[in-house]
Amino acid sequence: MSDNITAIHPSWEIIHGDALKVLREFAPNTFDAVITDPPYASGGRTQAEKNKSTDKKYSSMGESAPPPFDGDSKDQRSWTRWAAEWLYDARKVCKPGAPVCMFIDWRQLPAATDALQWAGWIWRGTAVWDKGNSRPQKGRFRQQAEYIVWGSNGDMPISRPVPCLPGVFKYGNPQNRIHLTEKPLQLMRDVVKITEPGGHILDPFAGSGSTVLAAVLEGYSATGIEVTDAYAALSRERIERELAQGA
Amino acid sequence: MSDNITAIHPSWEIIHGDALKVLREFAPNTFDAVITDPPYASGGRTQAEKNKSTDKKYSSMGESAPPPFDGDSKDQRSWTRWAAEWLYDARKVCKPGAPVCMFIDWRQLPAATDALQWAGWIWRGTAVWDKGNSRPQKGRFRQQAEYIVWGSNGDMPISRPVPCLPGVFKYGNPQNRIHLTEKPLQLMRDVVKITEPGGHILDPFAGSGSTVLAAVLEGYSATGIEVTDAYAALSRERIERELAQGA
């Protein structure tokens, strides 16, 4: 399938398959960047459940020293392990110095920085996507931002031909989303610019294909991996359609 | 000293002393919120960088540099433990449901969320302070934001008489700062509004006193603790001066 797609579109492909399996089939030094929006919580508890269990757990703590780690993190722990696995495999097929960008929400951000570093990437910072339009909550701060945890595969020379990039991006959520977590295209066009010009970008969780589309629009080549058959097909159609419109 | 100050200013005081010691002298249920900006100790990766005193670390600011401040030179392990300790002690003197807000930078954010939860607070989210200007980094995302890790002492009823608050605050750094890490006053005026009207706010790391000043300006009472003699005095002068100007 990927050969066929590659033949038609030399600069991009969407591979249908599981990220962990597909990643191991690439050769080392294949990619210049990893830019992706992984599933945020494979266990998927609600915030209320998390708060309740946390509350119960720590109300019994009394005067003694705090426990070493949050006990309601069983789901989070397995998420972290899983993330470390694919981050490791992704790093292994990247060139030295390649940047990595991972979208994440506030709750998984600490787990994401752990996983990134466990996988051998150097964590270099956190950029912010200000969504602007989240639902207000009385008596609370709005959760109106998502985060881009980013780093590099070893040293990242300041001499790379890449300009300075902003640290906060403000874009509203797109209308008519194909995928539930689809990011604004302009946001992705901004973020992929962390890659060296003309580089080959990997997105192991392609979803609706925004990263791949943005990469091609900005002059990069890109490989997306998507496990859900329907999204792999939908994203291919979307990218072809939007590239045809733009051309 | 605090008695004297309290007598003159019924709604605020700055106590000169170490946070861990002073916190243990308050009675339970004294405070309605903790809002603070602790030392980040986010200096470099090497031991020596962490051991640097703040005046050396920020020597590039020249003669106009503010006096050094205490507590910015811990490694990440001891910083996390230390933060969990004062967060725990602070929670013990707060009312049930009291909110906590802790400023932190990107590097220490995972450690801060750990410490907050170890201390028994429920972590409820992360708000963003967009500083707007920061050092640009060629080929990198700017580190242009600091974070406000926030939570509550147990359940936090939605019925509290507090409106919805933004999740991203954009304010430039103030001019003519007393303290190296002084926050914009308007930012602090926005953040203290997480407290119930008329409540008593605690800031264990008062620094230049922005939290206390903002709290009083917004109709709260406030207690600040500051370990550095010079800043305890400077902040008292500043708050008196600015309150007199405003009145």
Add this chain to the structure above:
DNA sequence: AAGCTAGTTGAATCCCTCG
């Protein structure tokens, strides 16, 4: 328009170890 940036980089230097 000038001045700022809770900094970062890489090269030079220093120091200690080992053959």
Add this chain to the structure above:
DNA sequence: TCGAGGGATTCAACTAGCT
């Protein structure tokens, strides 16, 4: 005792958009 090598540390140059 010397020199090579590696790790630790210091230092000055630097960056570009925002206020």
